[in-house]
Amino acid sequence: MARNDVLVSAEWAEANLATPGIVFVEVDEDTSAYDDAHLPGAIKLDWKLDLQDAVRRDFVDRAGFEKLLSERGVANDDTVVLYGGNNNWFAAYAFWYFKLYGHQDVRLIDGGRKKWELDGRPLDAEPVNRPATQYVASEQDLTLRAFRDEVVASIGTKNLVDVRSPEEFTGKILGPAHLPQEHAQRGGHVPGAINVPWSKAANDDGTFRSDAELAELYGAAGIDTNRSTIAYCRIGERSSHTWFVLSQILDLPDVKNYDGSWVEYGSLVGAPIEVPVPA
């Protein structure tokens, strides 16, 4: 993969809104954003209601994903073009998720909804109904998804990229202040992890930085391009953004997203944690 295979410009997207075989999908944390206005013809996926199991902490299973995409009218050979708010956090999360279930052609609109709005491109609130399909998903591609035991076993052998804020990385805070019910038991980070907040990969308008800037960013932070990599954050959404950069734009081999992330890791009994030594 390379930038041109996975990223489309807002200009390209606008020119292809009505192109058969291309499905635009908005994925936002604020699902009301879509209801207020969306790209003409775009469908919505709710990252929580549609993509998470309603009971266990896990994704909908293969059959559930097939049912979801069939009902929403996405076909296996469609080009899925994702976009969303918050600098494409959840669009990147959905990109990773679509890849996990084997969808072939998935793209992101560079800059997501923010760039689209700032450009003054068209939005409408028209209901969108696509004819149902018979979508067939693959089993999850677990070369893209890390679980807790692999993370512990990777300490000292793989690149571990913690994309949270420096305050979360150092354990000064457990998570965003407005989410006090969703914190791990302990603060800090996985031993040996490097801290590259996700936002460093994006420009102010939400577009991704250039290949050269991204290579410089992660190189300077200490990524060893000969090693495998696991990215994590708090619940796996911000780290999807970084997973996208490392695996899809910079084309590093063997990059996984750890969606269990700090909410899981920081609550594991006995798991090693690193915090700064008090001065």
Next chain:
Amino acid sequence: MTSCGAPAQTGQVALAPGATIIDGTVTAGGAPVRGAYVRLHDADGEFTAEVVTGDTGQFTFYARPASWELRVLSRAGNGSERLEATEGRTTVELGL
């Protein structure tokens, strides 16, 4: 679980004891700008948070006492402003 993104920019803001809030409104030609992207960067220019203004152009950040830079991107124009936030409420009127 809930995403790490900012809560919606609506309703009253509660100022808890010891909290530091940076809030204000974005205006252009005296009129509030809805849908402006307001970004909070630290003194080194590092991004910290981003919110989108509501109907009356208002925004709110829960922060800490420090030097900050607000950057605004909108259809009505872009702008930035540096400020010193102290404990309590620091209110900024951002005219574009």
